[in-house]
Amino acid sequence: MTDITLIAESYGSMLLAPDVPCLIVQWHGFANQAQFQSLMDRGLALYVEEARRTQPLGWLADTRHVGATTPALQEWLAHDWNPRAYAAGIRHCSFVAPESVFGQISVQQYTAHTTEAATYRIEPAYHRTLAAAKRWLREQLA
Template sequence: MPDDVVLAESYGSVLADAAVPCVIVQLHGFANRAAFTHLMETGLAYYEARATPERPWGWIGDVRRMGAIPQAVQEWLIADWNVRAFQAGVREVSIVVAENVLGQLATQQYVRNTTARRDQYEIVTANYPSLEAAKQGARAAFLL
């Protein structure tokens, strides 16, 4: 079954797979602050409308084609978005690993910063080599 398209832009997409269930945010290259936050906010709104404690949803960041992330966006992710995502029920962010060095560095920074904030929220990150592997990981997380 193909993923449902929630949002499709040149810089990225928000998809949903109700069979897992999970929200997938895909970056198609560099996204400036407004574009990046638009993707993440759209995904979080979709997640909040569907996830419940009885039927949790996963969160996948498919960043294979992502470029660098501006420092202000990294700070927003850690201090704002992660807090709200945790309050909405996100407990794991499954990451499809970036193919380029800039994307890898940005992802590593996000993981480090998220781990450092365990006193504010407990979001675990997990890296996967493909979208299908990330979906399997998100599905397995519900069984724990």
């Protein structure tokens, strides 16, 4: 089944993968802080809306082309977005591993903050391909 594009921006997209089922945030390159937060917030709103129709529902981050993120953005993810994502029902985050070292550092920092959190538990997992990331998430949701 083909993924359905819900949001398309120059820096990233939100897709629905009905075959998993999950929402996919797909980064196309560098996004400044406002762009990054906007796409993540709009994606979470779409997740909440879709979760009313589809259960269970997962979250997948295609970070192959993600750029560097600032410490302020990492703090926002850890202390603002993640708690809201957890409250919305996200328990697993399947990643397609970044290709650039800057993206790798960003995702490693996200993982460190997420696994250290005391107020929520979101399990991250990393995969080389989108197909592998979808397969793992489908298994977690079963």
